[in-house]
Amino acid sequence: xxxxxxxxxxxxxxxxxxxxxxxxxxxxxxxxxxxxxxxxxxxxxxxxxxxxxxxxxxxxxxxxxxxxxxxxxxxxxxxxxxxxxxxxxxxxxxxxxxxxxxxxxxxxxxxxxxxxxxxxxxxxxxxxxxxxxxx
Amino acid sequence: xxxxxxxxxxxxxxxxxxxxxxxxxxxxxxxxxxxxxxxxxxxxxxxxxxxxxxxxxxxxxxxxxxxxxxxxxxxxxxxxxxxxxxxxxxxxxxxxxxxxxxxxxxxxxxxxxxxxxxxxxxxxxxxxxxxxxxx
DNA sequence: CTTGACCTTGGATATTACTTCAAGGTTTAT
DNA sequence: ATAAACCTTGAAGTAATATCCAAGGTCAAG
Numbered sequence: 001x002x003x004x005x006x007x008x009x010x011x012x013x014x015x016x017x018x019x020x021x022x023x024x025x026x027x028x029x030x031x032x033x034x035x036x037x038x039x040x041x042x043x044x045x046x047x048x049x050x051x052x053x054x055x056x057x058x059x060x061x062x063x064x065x066x067x068x069x070x071x072x073x074x075x076x077x078x079x080x081x082x083x084x085x086x087x088x089x090x091x092x093x094x095x096x097x098x099x100x101x102x103x104x105x106x107x108x109x110x111x112x113x114x115x116x117x118x119x120x121x122x123x124x125x126x127x128x129x130x131x132x133x134x135x
Numbered sequence: 136x137x138x139x140x141x142x143x144x145x146x147x148x149x150x151x152x153x154x155x156x157x158x159x160x161x162x163x164x165x166x167x168x169x170x171x172x173x174x175x176x177x178x179x180x181x182x183x184x185x186x187x188x189x190x191x192x193x194x195x196x197x198x199x200x201x202x203x204x205x206x207x208x209x210x211x212x213x214x215x216x217x218x219x220x221x222x223x224x225x226x227x228x229x230x231x232x233x234x235x236x237x238x239x240x241x242x243x244x245x246x247x248x249x250x251x252x253x254x255x256x257x258x259x260x261x262x263x264x265x266x267x268x269x270x
Numbered sequence: 271c272t273t274g275a276c277c278t279t280g281g282a283t284a285t286t287a288c289t290t291c292a293a294g295g296t297t298t299a300t
Numbered sequence: 301a302t303a304a305a306c307c308t309t310g311a312a313g314t315a316a317t318a319t320c321c322a323a324g325g326t327c328a329a330g
Contacts, residue, residue, distance in 0.1 A: 080251045082259050121214055127206055132184070149288085155287075
């Protein structure tokens with residue numbers, strides 16, 4: 001059994017984060033000590049591991065909740081249920097990448113247009129672009 | 136002179152957004168009518184154009200404020216001042232792209248490991264990965 | 271028995287960029 | 301003259317993910 005600070009240290013997160021996860025129904029300590037301290041079991045620890053792995057894969061906490069529902073009811077769920085979530089997330093991430101690449105391109109084009117030396121900004125091509133050009 | 140709704144319509148944003156910009160010191164209507172209506176001039180309109188172009192290039196409102204300070208005091212600023220901001224933003228965006236690409240890769244690898252058919256999730260490789268593997 | 275490190279709770283704060291609301295005043299068209 | 305469409309303000313709400321704080325209880329060591 002781990003106290004909140006112990007489990008937090010194990011995973012290099014803060015005790016506040018664990019309390020936050022509990023408040024949001026994503027990870028509840030299985031037990032409490034007689035004095036009210038949270039006590040986490042090995043199962044709780046595995047669940048936290050799952051949560052943090054999913055987070056590292058880019059899932060939001062809401063999405064992780066969905067994944068956990070499947071994980072916990074594995075025997076009544078199919079691979080399709082899981083894969084649908086992953087693929088949905090994947091295309092969302094790909095859209096975001098494309099949007100950022102559009103922005104990257106715009107910024108590069110702004111940056112490349114300007115030498116960036118100590119001459120007056122009066123005729124700075126970057127500013128000129130922002131004044132009028134549609135990006 | 137444009138009223139708030141007129142200017143908003145011109146740029147396909149909401150009147151509320153313009154009021155929000157004013158509250159945040161990013162764009163203030165130059166005048167008010169006798170009854171208190173905001174009245175925007177052509178200069179205000181140009182400034183809004185600048186703001187929206189910068190937004191399209193991925194800048195936050197705080198960053199746009201910085202750009203506007205340079206834009207308005209052009210004669211006392213250099214190209215370097217401007218380019219520093221752009222390049223700073225550019226590398227920030229590139230970092231975000233890399234992080235998303237890391238996530239994309241992780242998701243792809245999860246997705247590819249699973250056929251996603253109607254077999255039980257009991258042995259779903261995606262769930263197995265999330266249970267233990269560090270991504 | 272005291273000190274320090276830990277734990278509890280609820281609530282506030284932070285970020286970003288708005289949106290919505292309530293209650294009321296103004297303008298324009300018919 | 302009245303209805304529709306506009307405008308005003310300040311305050312509160314939203315999403316996402318925590319972090320910080322205050323006031324107080326608990327536990328282990330010396």
